[in-house]
Amino acid sequence: MNVRICESHSPQPALLPRLVAVVLLFVCAVPALAAESDEPALARFIVKTRDAAQSAELRNVLTSRYGPSVRVAPLFDKVDVENDPDGMARMYRVSIAADRMPTRQPWENAYRLESELELEAVEPDFDSTLRRTVEMSAICLADVEPPQDKNWSLDEIRAPAAWLLQPPPGGKKFGEGITVCHPDTGWSEHVDLDASRLDLTRARNLLDSGLPNAQDPFIDCPLLHPGHGTGTGSVIVSGHESGLVMGVAPRAKLVPIRTAKSVIQLFDSDLARAVNYAVDARCDVISMSLGGRAFFGLKAAIRRAVRNQVIVAAAAGNCVGFVVAPAAYDDTIAVAGTNVRSGPWKGSSHGSAVDISAPAEHVYIARRQKPSDPTNKVEPGEGTSYAVANVAGAAALWLAYHDRAKLLQRYGSGRRLQDVFRELLGQTASVPAPWNPGQYGPGILNVESLLRADLPDVPESAAIVPERDGGELALLAAILDRSPARLGPQLARLFGVGPLDVEDRLRDFGPELVHLALSNPAAFNRLLDQLAGFESGIPLAQQPAFTDASPTLRRQVGAQP
DSSP, rough: OOOOOOBOOOOOTTSOOEEEEEOOOTTTTOOOOOOOOOOOOOEEEEEEOOSSHHHHHHHHHHHHOOTOOOEEESSSSSOOOOOOOTOGGGGGEEEEGGGGGSSHHHHHHHHHHHHHHTOOOEOOOBOOOOOOOIIIIIIISSOOOOOSOOHHHHHHHTTTHTSOOOOOOOOTTTTTEEEEEEEESEEEEOGGOOGGOOTTTSOEETTTTSSSBBBBBBBTEEEEEOHHHHHHHHHHHHOOOOOOOOOOOHHHHHHEEOOOSSTTBBBBBHHHHHHHHHHHTTSSSSEEOOOOOOOOHHHHHHHHHHTOOOEEEEOOBSSSOOOOOOTSSSSSSEEEEEOTTSSTTTTTSSSTTEEEEEOOOOOOEEOOOOOOOOOEEEEEESSSHHHHHHHHHHHHHHHHHHHHHHHHHHHHHTHHHHHHHHHHHHHHOOOOOOOHHHHOSSSBOOHHHHHHHHOOOOOOOOOOOOOOHHHHHHHHHHHHHHHHHHHHHHHHHHHTTOGGGHHHHHHHHHHHHHHHHHSSSHHHHHHHHHHHHHHOOOOGOOOGGTTTTOOHHHTTTTTTO
């Protein structure tokens, strides 16, 4: 097999800083590339201990079993253990030499590690990329010419009209005073994302020991997407007088958080750490133009962000059809994509988990993919990466317009800003005809109506509204776009248990089921349809949906040959 070593280009120090946000990973991503390395192959896991005593002994127990090369590090830094309902202080990143593991199957190794050490939870720390390159051109890309007007998408969401509105006392225009954190590949130079739009004092490179230099190294390998986030960031905050495109919130600040080395190298743990850092950095909005599988650490980080009154939005996904995590989480605003004709974009994920739609086809963006590219290039781009960027910009406009401090004073602990914003998005959306609200949310983002809308009433009770968490069944149902009432009996048949025992099985095996569903959605849905339609046993051993399942899961569902 021929191996190509990926080259990385360090940005020149004299270049003006520009943000580069990460691409949506489930946009029919590319096959993983091999590269020569002297580093031994590592098996990566996310571990959650049962209590503080087990945490204190974790490193010693692991090294005694797997050798001194074991690496153990807290998943999250500086966790307040007095305010830690999800046990984030007990979550760790663990790396073990692959040749010390009992099998080559990641999930099987995770189950054995959890059982043998009596840990609360263990999951593989995956590169979350789907290997679906061909579909990008065959299914996802538009078959119409882009509009001549480079700012057509702003008109589509009524942003220029929103900019003309006079804010109430204390409010500001254009997103001024609001900070948007953006987990991505780093920042780079482009006139349409000039340095004045970036807050580099809070920027972080979480791939390199949390250093503040979050520059994009422009990794040069086939089918990668270096610089994609420059385009995504330009949709949120661009507005240079010499530029060609405008962002939705041109006076907001963007904080680059380097989370991924490339489109094919974003690990679940890195994204969770980025979300958690965004809370510590006191960002007001988190915009995630990326996606992967469900993972307990990411879920906990998002829940913490929403508890801290951060608005969190994520792209619904591309090419796979259904909504991926983190957009599928109850606590996240899931954004689907629309086209130039005010209809659904052909590549957009869709389903009941979608909260709103926004332009995703032929959205003009700042484009820079290598150091030699000009810093004033603008091209149309496609993907729900840009749809969620529109919504993040709208969130910044809304928070500035009403004065975020006054919003917090108004709602206190009684309502989360995430829920208020989500409610207003739905009430003020534009609804073209025809439109399917069950698949693409209540309509298309309308920023003018959003700002004009009266704020919801303050709840009579001072108690915070309970967090939105329907459990593992609700999450899997959201990803597969099936109601829990429909999916529950199918999974009961799959595991051979009663309906009341399904949630218990999913606590143990739900994450692997999600992984299998995202890896082969068509096969997984066919399996569920079979489970709904047959009274007799199903030969699961031959089911394509379980080809890559762990031996432990196969035994649980009777699929072991």
